[in-house]
Amino acid sequence: MKEQNYPQAGERLFHSTLENGLTVYYLPKADYNRTYGLFTTNFGSLDTRFIAPGSKKMSHFQEGIAHFLEHKLFEKKEGDVMYKFGALGAQTNAFTSFSRTSYLFSTRENSFECTELLLDFVQDPYFTKENVEKEQGIIQQEIQMYQDDSDWQLFAGLLSHMYPDTPLAQDIAGTPESINAITAEDLYQNYEIFYHPSNMTLFLTGPFDVSKMDDFVRNNQAQKHYTKKEPIERMALEQTKVKSGATKTLDVAMPKLALGLRGDDRLATDSRTLMRYKLSLSLFLDLIIGRTSKRYETLYNAHEIDDTFGFSFDLDKRFHFFSITGDTKNPKKLSETLQEAIKSYKIDSDFNAAHLELLKRDMLGEYFSALNSLEYIANQFSTERYDEINFFDLPEILSELTLEIISKHVDSFIAEMKVVEYTILSQSSEMN
Template sequence: MQTTTFEQLKETLYHETLPNGLSVFLLPKHGFSKTYAVFTTRYGSIDSHFRLKDGRELQVPDGVAHFLEHKMFDKKDRDVFKEFSENGASYNAFTSFNRTAYLFSCTDHLEANTRLLLDYVQEPYFSDASVEKEKGIIGQEIRMYDDNPDWKVYTNLLKGMYQKHPINIEIAGTVESISAIDKEVLYQCYETFYHPANMVFFMVGSFDVEQMMQLIKENQAAKTFPPAPDIQRIFPEEPAEIAKERTEFALPVGLPKCFLGFKDTENGLTGEQLLRREFATKLALDLLLGSSTKLYQQMYDDGIITESFDFDYSNDKMYGYTIIGGDTPDPDRFVSQITAELARAQQAGVSEQDFERAKRKKIGQFLRSCNSVEFIANQFTNYQFNGTNLFEVVPVLEQITRKEVEERIREHFKPEQMALSIVRSAAGK
């Protein structure tokens, strides 16, 4: 096993790539009662168009990755939910734009739960009848989200920012798109993206590293896998320009919901460069819009924002965007004050004192988060698939300069890269 020690965090990460290509990462944290395991494939909702080594080019319906996630729990002769429950484990799964994860946490029966996680994810079973039944279940989920104001304001913003990239397509697809899914499509995508070489197993908590690695090796050695497919993901070229400046939608809400987003125009970064961009942007947001800023206090005192106000930056090798928003009685005034502050900062920059304070705060927040096995497990593979490392965040944060943040403010928060999404009651239009 390879070992990497992060002295600053007092953590040692163990890693081994198995003969079938599976990357296994183990992070022991002795003294913790809970252990958390995540089995993740680098396959998300945006991976609907791809080419295989034999030259076949496939375009599958929107929503297949999410549909697959649902179907992985169905087995011909076992009840995965019941087995996890009998073992005292909490279990879940999720699909994002770029990954699908299956996970559990437990305080007991760790070995049995680990085998169960590995086995059910690596033993697909799809039947015509169960696929048709699932269409109804997921269709209800899609319709439920269509009526959710928080989800609608978010997805409409993505559609406003992105013209062609499939990040503008909802993760679950549409009722129409999932109607075209059958078991052959599911098996095809499973065999393409669920090969061990495209997956990561990560565990954090209280366990013996040598014993756990041996358990995983034995489990994988007992299974047969074909050669790893050579996957070429195909994405349309995304124009620099946003798709739509302003989108409004009517749903029953007490206060209008308003999100504004800024789209990155240059992508393709990996490793430390991607990490630096992420945290330079997050520092900029804290400096300009955080709860300790004058703007935040003024807007809160004036009733322009509520406690729902928030902001975040999300990025991948292929995309990056900032979202700022929340509930507000006056969306236009809200947008005006936010954009005015961003324009001011582009001209005036930020003070060294404020910058150092924000950086210390961000480092402190990250260090506290590392006391949570849930945080570490859920974030680790996200960074891993982007060619970065969760445990390099603090060294990168320490290196980021005020000049770097100011350049990021000027580069990222351009008016022409901004889209606006509003959801309000029909009567409020």
């Protein structure tokens, strides 16, 4: 077991790779009374086309299968695993993203028993024709629930036009048609490929003894037999042309704008450069259109934007993009203003060293405040991990950033970016 110290974050992280390939991280928190566990597989909604280990043939499965599998793992022959966690005094849940699926527990007691239950239920699938058919109806109701959410519709519409004809254009949960086509055999095939320990990570944080917990996890895994597997060959996202200018009419009080900036999918392979790139671009929009910028104040005072206005930067090994969304009375005018601000950022009065230092301090403040949450630490660590660089390296890498470094990364992004507008119009504005 290896130990890594992060002085700026004030954390000690222990790391083990077990014989079956499972990667395990332990973050001791002696002053806490809660243990949090996160068991993650590198398998998400993007992974519908791949070449399985030992095969030369392309496999193609239905959209939504990763999310479907997440739902079904909780159901066993003897009942729902959630009741077992409840009996231990713990809470449990799971979630699926574009590139990963995670199962979790949070507890004030029985941390070893909860860790064992987490490992055992995820590593013991039970799918039948009957329980798959029952789940199809449940997931279809979940899909319909999101269809009634205009903000979800806005983001989903943006993705479908920014990455058309790719898995990113599809709902993580799939469609009613794709869900109906999934079988128990499909679930078992995907499980055997993506739920091998070598494709998974366990993160545990809390007031436990690290050495005892490591022995406990090793003993649990030693009792299970896994054959060694080669890496999965995942399909890159197709370089499809974006579709811009689409609109949709819904029953909303005010039009909604989504502006997407799709980056070139060829990213740096060096993990430190990748983290620096992500932080640079995350700070970039904050500098020129964030709440501390003059442009934000001007737009807000002119009632061109309101409190719904926001933006985010998403980066994965297979994609990265900005999404800027908000309610606005004039979507076209706002889009033009934002695009002009991005392209001419170098002459923006808010793109200056003093403003950057302010935002870096704010980011660090939020970072250290969030370190009080075990859930936040575990989830961010799972997301912000680029080989040897991870979430705990953020303070050090953030301190290295200058306007020149940020400008270099922004210029690289802008040179290749593809711009997409997607608008939801209110029925009243459509009639006008």
